[in-house]
Amino acid sequence: MSVTIRPAQSADIEAMMAAERSAAELFRPLPQWAFIADDAIMSAAQHAALIAEESEWLAQDGAAVAGFIAVRRHGDEWHIAELSVAAEHQRRGIGRQLIVAVADCASRQGVRQLTLTTFRNVPWNAPYYRRLGFETIPTVELSARLRAQMASEAEHGLPLGSRCAMKFTLL
Template sequence: MSLPVRLAQPQDITQLIAIERSAAQLFLQQPAWRFLADGPVMSRQQHADFIQHQREWLAESASGEAAGFIAILPQQQDWHIAELSVAANWQRRGIGRRLIAEVAAQAKLQGAERLTLTTFIDVPWNAPYYQRLGFRQITAERLSLPLRQRLAEEAAQGFVAGSRCAMEFTLS
């Protein structure tokens, strides 16, 4: 299913928060990461900042139901995917793939060289999913400073060393 994707608007923020909370429920299936199901999500202010800078997109149904969103941060020649979430009732329908495709097209138009993200290595809908979409894990020696900092921040937040990785998708 390919839903239309548009830039998110301030009036979407409540739905965006609900999407991320819904998506996080998948972590109940992962004993080591169950705490994430009830963990923090992006704040209203974070969403407002992404929206103000036109860096957040929303997939929605013809009836206006928000299905998923993607938020990005430009970093040097990269667009970093800060968050990609698909509501539980919309998962496994290609929404995440559609959101990434939209962002990849926009990034390429604006001269970005690659998409990057950080994610869990062993969670099936994280690194293995992104690999199926064409992302590749970035080796430690090739990590940019912003990605090194992001992974260090994640470790400081309590993520076990070696559980996360950075990945890239080249836009050529």
């Protein structure tokens, strides 16, 4: 499946928000996580800030925004803050293409690894990322930044035991 991966622009914000909302619907059938389907998504202001930092890319399928990836830059590590593929575009390799594009860009800029936090046991979360080459970071090896990220997620209703941090080494 071929899509165009390109830097996101301000005009794309509404479509990216719709893609994230669509992707969140996949959680609705999971009783423990159904609330995520109705939970907050990235705001227009958050998207705008990431676009201004050149830290957000999207996958375009024809005229449609199929998905996007947003990263937060932390020196020689980039943290994947959000990866969303709209429900109607899933299972076509778009998430993988977005990650590859970001990894290529990060490598060219001397970034040594990508990190993310995700659900341990949701099939399209940690198991998916493992298939792409990400490794779970043992709790004792978490950086202060990742510890703070996971603590923040717990404060927002995502129990620590349900989440893990992962890394993909680039260099």
